[in-house]
Amino acid sequence: MMIKLMLALIVGVGISSSTSVWSQKKSAQTTKTKTSSKTSKSINSLKNEQEKVQKNLKRAQDSLKNTQLSTKKAMREVSRLDQGIEERSRLIQNKNVEIQTLQENISSLEKDILRLELEYASNKEKYVDLIYHAYVKNSSYSKLMFVLSAESFSQAYRRFRYIQDFASMRKSRADEIGKNRDDLVAKRSQLTEQKAQSTLLVQEREAENQKLIEEKDEQNRLLVSLKNKEKEFAAELAKQQAAAEKLDQKIKELIEKEAEEAAKRMAKKNDEKAKNQVKTENKAFEGSKGTLPSPLPGSHITGRFGIQFHPVLRHVKTNNKGVYCTSEAGAVAKAVYEGEVTQLFSVPGSNTAVIVRHGNYLSVYSNLTKIFVRKGQKVMAGDRIGSVYEDENDDNKTTLFFQIWKEKELQNPEEWIKGWKRKQ
Known part of the structure; x- marks a missing residue:
């Protein structure tokens, strides 16, 4: 009986000792696992931080490059606008000269038309007088009787020449009236054409003026926006x-x-x-x-x-x-x-x-x-x-x-x- 009790005690102590050792091992493993987990988390955190820093650096480099790029682009844009403004101003100046020339031509044409109208009216009046004179003469006696009733041969010849000259004058007046009429038509056509051309040029000039104003506004806006980058421009x-x-x-x-x-x-x-x-x-x-x-x-x-x-x-x-x-x-x-x-x-x-x-x-x-x-x-x-x-x-x-x-x-x-x- 005593032997059984001693064996039971020995077995109990052994089991207790084994349990204690197993518990210690398990505790150590748990501690090791926790430590390993903490280390892993720390490494991952550092990696994430490093990636973040690299991204920030790249962003900063890209930003610097973009700033330099935008600065150069802006400078080029200012130069382009400056040249565009200069060329457009010259274009407007040329159009002003064209308009002035056309206005002078229009004024000259209007004077020519007025002169031709007066000539046309005068020639018509003179022609009417000639026709009336010829009618009166022809109703009194014939051209032949007018020549034959002369008192001498020289007078008859003069009367004959007079009739010829009168007919020639009448034809000349008629031709002159026709020419006056044709000239008037041509001049009026030129006047209409040049007035239309002048109107078109004025419209084009106004459009160019508007573009010039817009370009100057754009340049001013750009210059104002670039004022904040004066240090960059100075360095460049x-x-x-x-x-x-x-x-x-x-x-x-x-x-x-x-x-x-x-x-x-x-x-x-x-x-x-x-x-x-x-x-x-x-x-x-x-x-x-x-x-x-x-x-x-x-x-x-x-x-x-x-x-x-x-x-x-x-x-x-x-x-x-x-x-x-x-x-x-x-x-x-x-x-x-x-x-x-x-x-x-x-x-x-x-x-x-x-x-x-x-x-x-x-x-x-x-x-x-x-x-x-x-x-x-x-x-x-x-x-x-x-x-x-x-x-x-x-x-x-x-x-x-x-x-x-x-x-x-x-x-x-x-x-x-x-x-x-x-x-x-």
């Missing part, structure tokens, strides 16, 4: 000016070098024929002033030559040493006149530039990427010089910087290229 302008100054300095150095080399070549030749050839080239180039083709066909001016006010930062002036003309993606710069390629060079921020010599004159094409010419190559007007850089931050728009020099003396390209000169 500073960047552009720095690049422009580098380019100007490089071009100036090369132009001076080019002039010295040309002088040395001429001195070596010391040939009247060579000198005369340069004179001929100069004369031909100068004779083309105002008629040269655009170096970037289909483009429009986005930066004029000389001192210009910034379209947004009105208190800021820029001094452009050439003309900026802008076109669509894929645009190619072309030679404005026949000549020889003398320089190809690169400037950081302005890509590649090409200089073409035309006698003592030089044309400069800057902001090129792919070049289609080589140094020493002869080119003709319209030959491809190079592809213009496409700005991915500005819808791949292309902007060429173009200059004309007479040796070391900078020229205004607007006076040389057809359609570029501002009309007063």
Whole structure:
């Protein structure tokens, strides 16, 4: 009996011990599971946070890119509107001249019609008198009796001539009346036509005036909206000016070098024929002033030559040493006149530039990427010089910087290229 009790006690203690160990293991596993779960949650939270940060960074980068893009677009839009306003103002001015000319023509026609009406009335009255006179004469005696009743042969002849002259005068008066009538009809027709034309021109002018007002309003709204981005414009302008100054300095150095080399070549030749050839080239180039083709066909001016006010930062002036003309993606710069390629060079921020010599004159094409010419190559007007850089931050728009020099003396390209000169 005692043995059974001891065995039962031992078994009980064993079971209790096993249960305790199992409970401890289970507790440890539970604790481990909880810790693992917390760690997993922490990692997921960090990953989510990281993704959120990356999204925010991307959004910020996109926003910056869009801001830069919208800034450039806005600048381009301001320039486009500025040019549109200028062209529309010129169109309205031309229509005003046309209207004035037509009004003068109408006034002249009205005077002609009045004169013709008076002549017509006068000739009709005179013709009536002639007819009445002829009727009276014919009713008194016949033309034959009028001649035969003469007292002498000379009197008879004079009477005969009188009858002939009278008939001729009557016919002349009738013809004159007919001509007066035809002239009146023609003049009245011209008057009606020119009045209709004048009315149409006035309507067109009013429509253009309305468009001009709308364009000016749009430009003003755009300028007001851009006022908040003055810092961005100032930063962009500073960047552009720095690049422009580098380019100007490089071009100036090369132009001076080019002039010295040309002088040395001429001195070596010391040939009247060579000198005369340069004179001929100069004369031909100068004779083309105002008629040269655009170096970037289909483009429009986005930066004029000389001192210009910034379209947004009105208190800021820029001094452009050439003309900026802008076109669509894929645009190619072309030679404005026949000549020889003398320089190809690169400037950081302005890509590649090409200089073409035309006698003592030089044309400069800057902001090129792919070049289609080589140094020493002869080119003709319209030959491809190079592809213009496409700005991915500005819808791949292309902007060429173009200059004309007479040796070391900078020229205004607007006076040389057809359609570029501002009309007063």
